[in-house]
Amino acid sequence: xxxxxxxxxxxxxxxxxxxxxxxxxxxxxxxxxxxxxxxxxxxxxxxxxxxxxxxxxxxxxxxxxxxxxxxxxxxxxxxxxxxxxxxxxxxxxxxxxxxxxxxxxxxxxxxxxxxxxxxxxxxxxxxxxxxxxxxxxxxxxxxxxxxxxxxxxxxxxxxxxxxxxxxxxxxxxxxxxxxxxxxxxxxxxxxxxxxxxxxxxxxxxxxxxxxxxxxxxxxxxxxxxxxxxxxxxxxxxxxxxxxxxxxxxxxxxxxxxxxxxxxxxxxxxxxxxxxxxxxxxxxxxxxxxxxxxxxxxxxxxxxxxxxxxxxxxxxxxxxxxxxxxxxxxxxxxxxxxxxxxxxxxxxxxxxxxxxxxxxxxxxxxxxxxxxxxxxxxxxxxxxxxxxxxxxxxxxxxxxxxxxxxxxxxxxxxx
Numbered sequence: 001x002x003x004x005x006x007x008x009x010x011x012x013x014x015x016x017x018x019x020x021x022x023x024x025x026x027x028x029x030x031x032x033x034x035x036x037x038x039x040x041x042x043x044x045x046x047x048x049x050x051x052x053x054x055x056x057x058x059x060x061x062x063x064x065x066x067x068x069x070x071x072x073x074x075x076x077x078x079x080x081x082x083x084x085x086x087x088x089x090x091x092x093x094x095x096x097x098x099x100x101x102x103x104x105x106x107x108x109x110x111x112x113x114x115x116x117x118x119x120x121x122x123x124x125x126x127x128x129x130x131x132x133x134x135x136x137x138x139x140x141x142x143x144x145x146x147x148x149x150x151x152x153x154x155x156x157x158x159x160x161x162x163x164x165x166x167x168x169x170x171x172x173x174x175x176x177x178x179x180x181x182x183x184x185x186x187x188x189x190x191x192x193x194x195x196x197x198x199x200x201x202x203x204x205x206x207x208x209x210x211x212x213x214x215x216x217x218x219x220x221x222x223x224x225x226x227x228x229x230x231x232x233x234x235x236x237x238x239x240x241x242x243x244x245x246x247x248x249x250x251x252x253x254x255x256x257x258x259x260x261x262x263x264x265x266x267x268x269x270x271x272x273x274x275x276x277x278x279x280x281x282x283x284x285x286x287x288x289x290x291x292x293x294x295x296x297x298x299x300x301x302x303x304x305x306x307x308x309x310x311x312x313x314x315x316x317x318x319x320x321x322x323x324x325x326x327x328x329x330x331x332x333x334x335x336x337x338x339x340x341x342x343x344x345x346x347x348x349x350x351x352x353x354x355x356x357x358x359x360x361x362x363x364x365x366x367x368x369x370x371x372x373x374x375x376x377x378x379x380x381x382x383x384x385x386x387x388x389x390x391x392x393x394x395x396x397x398x399x400x401x402x403x404x405x406x407x408x409x410x411x412x413x414x
Contacts, residue, residue, distance in 0.1 A: 032218035032356040035180045037290065038207065038363075042074035042234035045329070045367035058337045074234035077101075078201050080192040083181030084108050084218035087188055094190045094215025101206035105198050110190030110215065113183055126239075139322060140285055141277040141365075144313035146247045152318070153275075154283070175288070176295045178359075188217040206230055207360070221356045223339040232257055232334045235366035238311075240328070246317035248371045250328065253311070255364055258291035258298050260305035262288040265370050267323025275323035279313050280304045290361040295336045302358055305333070320371060328370040334362035 065206040082094055092181040094110040139153040179306045193199035207230045238251045250263070263279035278285055281303035288305070299305040306313065320326070338344075 002372060030085050031353055032084045032219075032221065033181050033186070034083075034213055034221055034257070034356065034358045035079075036207070036358070036360045037081075037180070038080040038231050038360070039077045040234050040364040041367075042236065042364070043076060043366045043368040044222070044327075045365045046074040046234070048175060055144070058387060074203070075230050076201050076203060076205050078193075078205070080110060081181040081340070082190045082215070082218060083111065083186030084188045084215070085186060086217040088183075088216040089217070092188045092190060092215070092217055094213065094218065096192065096213075097212040099209025099211065101209055103198070103205050105200040108192045109194065109196045110192050110213075111194035111196055112190045136272050136274065138274040141275075141316060141319045142280045142283060142285070143316070144279055144281075145316055146243070146245055146314055148316040148318040153322075157197065171404060175283050175299070175346055176292065177289070178292055190215065213358075217291075219341075219355045221341070221358060223358055223376070225337065225360065228257060229337045229360060230257075230362075231397060231406050232332055232362055232364035235330055235332055237366060237368070239329070240368070240370070240372060242320065242371045243314075243317075246320055248315040248320050248328075250330070251312040252366075254309065255332040255334075257334050257362075258308050258364070259293070259335045260300050260308060260333045261310050261313075261330065262305050262333065263313055263315075263328070263330045265319055265323060265326045265328050267319075267326030267370070269322050269324060275319065275326065277315060277319040277326075279306055288331060288333070290336070290363060291333060296333055296335060315370060323370070326370040328368055330366045332364040336361040 035410070080096055084094075092112040096108040096110060097106065098104060098108060136158060138156045138158070140156065141148050141152050143149055179185070181189055207225050208227055210224045211222070233255050235255060236253045238253060240248065240250050242248050265275075265277040267275045269275055276285065284304050288299075291299070296305065300307050315328070337360040339360075341356055342353040342354055344354065345352065
């Protein structure tokens with residue numbers, strides 16, 4: 001059983017149904033829209049972000065920070081999406097000519113999918129397509145600290161949620177998001193990566209430099225990106241070990257360019273309950289992904305997101321106890337950069353329609369097991385202390401590592 005996938009899917013379904021965020025549509029009035037989405041993924045997120053099903057050795061290698069064949073424990077992902085309102089006479093054709101520093105070749109073909117899936121947009125509000133609603137209960141905790149606050153956890157029965165009985169505090173949480181270009185929203189659409197040519201960027205990939213996007217269903221798009229408009233550095237944990245109380249103090253290195261932080265822990269109790277914790281200081285459970293700058297600033301002010309200088313947070317003991325072998329995710333949100341032609345006026349009227357719009361959005365994500373302080377996470381003495389610990393434990397230390405491998409293999413469906 002793919003335990004982690006079940007936990008993430010169940011939590012995602014519940015959160016989507018609870019939050020129901022606002023979506024900006026865009027793409028009207030003949031404007032071509034181009035989105036570039038960049039994510040740096042480390043820990044187990046980097047391992048799984050590389051594609052395929054990794055081996056047990058690769059899993060430990062990624063968590064040890066050695067890479068294990070996964071490129072030093074992190075990967076960079078880039079997703080390009082072009083939407084145009086013109087329908088070309090022949091086959092759609094478009095490409096992105098990136099700066100050499102991206103390291104992905106001289107041309108990135110933006111391929112138009114041959115078939116548009118009828119389920120591209122969720123048919124039921126808040127529900128991903130073809131997703132079966134989970135059964136059982138979800139226990140929701142929030143806030144950093146040694147122990148859970150009074151009134152926690154909030155218990156949501158999925159059957160009750162189906163009937164529309166949602167706690168008001170969660171139902172009222174609204175996160176403004178923007179919808180990227182897609183086949184369903186534009187007359188013609190192209191994307192990368194695809195089946196043609198190289199589909200990944202290297203670890204040292206950089207977006208800095210001159211970019212050109214052209215094709216037969218959009219105007220030529222030219223823009224330049226400067227330092228600070230680039231991939232974020234990988235998120236690196238410094239500590240992730242249980243305290244005597246059972247709480248798990250987690251600390252990390254700050255990431256230049258990050259505008260906010262958001263942490264979650266997801267696990268499953270022995271009785272089948274889903275356990276969900278977020279670092280939000282308010283009773284809210286938004287599913288945080290890429291966010292526009294205004295939303296990041298608003299959610300930091302409302303204490304849903306942790307401000308950029310934050311470098312630590314303690315997961316309460318009650319969460320660690322109830323969640324079992326919980327997955328811990330830490331996300332650095334980097335905001336976005338926007339370009340247009342002509343340049344957007346300071347007070348653009350609602351009727352303003354540029355020839356093209358470009359959006360670059362970025363984040364960096366770490367995923368690992370809560371309470372597992374693996375070597376190489378960033379502490380200076382991690383590798384040495386782990387080696388000494390293994391020598392002192394002898395066979396017990398070897399059994400522990402084998403247990404970790406077995407547990408990770410079970411989580412990923414091996």
